[in-house]
Amino acid sequence: MYLEQKGCVLNLKYENKIMTKPVLFNGGEVHRSVYLDEEIFSEEQEKIFSKSWLYLCHASQIPNSGDYFTTEIASQPLVAIRQSSGEVKVLYNRCPHKGVKVLSEKSGNCGRFLRCPYHAWTFRTSGELLSIPVKKEYESCTFANCEANAGMKLVACVQNYRDFIFIRLSESGLPFDIFFGNSLSTLDNMVERSPYGKLRIVGKALRHRHRCNWKMVMDNQTDTCHPMVAHESSAGEAIKLWSETQEGQAKPPMVVELFSPFMSSHAFFADMGIRIWPNGHGHTGVSNSIHSDYSEISGYWESMIETYGEARTKQILGDTRHNTVYFPNLMVKGPIQSLRVIRPISASETVVESWIFELEGAPKEMLERTVQYNNLINSPCSMVAHDDVEMYERAMEGLKSQASLWVNIARLYQPGESWEETKETVGTSEIAMRNFYSMWQSMMEEENA
Ligand SMILES: [Fe+2]
Known part of the structure; x- marks a missing residue:
């Protein structure tokens, strides 16, 4: 719709072909709305940034167990954490309880677990829920079936390529090796x-x-x-x-x-x-x-x-x-x-x-x-x-x-x-x-x- 509003030619003749749908890139030219339009920007976040492999950080930034690095990708607050096994896991930096960002610093060491500063829910570095204060009060309710019980959510896909940590937010998309070749x-x-x-x-x-x-x-x-x-x-x-x-x-x-x-x-x-x-x-x-x-x-x-x-x-x-x-x-x-x-x-x-x-x-x-x-x-x-x-x-x-x-x-x-x-x-x-x-x-x- 943004193209019509901005007066883009919808039936563009290019290389003797009639393009019958909105054209943003015609081979040699890019439509200006690609740079200016907020609606296109939102669509990019969803269609490009959630489905592409994106660089997050370098393994040398988190060399020791418990070291973490926080960032934001496609409006998603994320944290990469070195596990005691040496593996790097990437979590959404959000407490499953009230949504509070668990880690606010750019980087640091969280020790053996993460602790939300709001109600002291704690998590393993892999995101798994470890403890909740007054846990008994959750036992007789539906908590076992709640999303919050699963702890901090892991990012769908993580790839450590020679210490460069890449993620893909979406489950779907090209495999890492194919995407980069x-x-x-x-x-x-x-x-x-x-x-x-x-x-x-x-x-x-x-x-x-x-x-x-x-x-x-x-x-x-x-x-x-x-x-x-x-x-x-x-x-x-x-x-x-x-x-x-x-x-x-x-x-x-x-x-x-x-x-x-x-x-x-x-x-x-x-x-x-x-x-x-x-x-x-x-x-x-x-x-x-x-x-x-x-x-x-x-x-x-x-x-x-x-x-x-x-x-x-x-x-x-x-x-x-x-x-x-x-x-x-x-x-x-x-x-x-x-x-x-x-x-x-x-x-x-x-x-x-x-x-x-x-x-x-x-x-x-x-x-x-x-x-x-x-x-x-x-x-x-x-x-x-x-x-x-x-x-x-x-x-x-x-x-x-x-x-x-x-x-x-x-x-x-x-x-x-x-x-x-x-x-x-x-x-x-x-x-x-x-x-x-x-x-x-x-x-x-x-x-x-
Ligand atoms: Fe330049």
């Missing part, structure tokens, strides 16, 4: 960059609130034609200043090394390539990327060879993927060991969480580079992030215009593009965005069971 190779690569094959999250998330739709941030991750334009005033200026004042110095400092590739040409980004996988995932930087030419850090290469041997080390470190987009709301950067979770708040509000990892067994300078990158590029105090945020906010304003109903993502569009296979093409193609919206559309069109 070969896209998991980006997570594999980040793990293998540790000489011990182990990652550890360092510090807390940098959180940055954007006044825009969450999909604009996702689009940006594989948009290779914006850095040299949108970041000219930040990265471009930093590079210019360095060259004007420090000319002759043999080696630029780390910050300049991290900034410089942002100003690479369209040809550079075209040559680095782009790869897509089924179900909306993809990454930029197939043959090389903006992360390829960082200086060598003393001792790292040697420690990698010790674990993997020279040939395998070359393979691991030679895979310098730029941004890997995991449908619907995760972005991973293997070569700089970071990830970003794009959290939708409303149609016009998004929070971006940036997390960083230490490579266990690697020299400390590797972590220093990761911290530096995160502060420079992803922090709310970053110079670069604000360039993008301004563009998203201006787009939210501009899309209100009646001038056009469509956002264009047709660069290097091939009519009849399909999404069932892994595909590689020119890095400046917007194929990864089209792949994303193809998945988005197919999930939005699914009828509820």
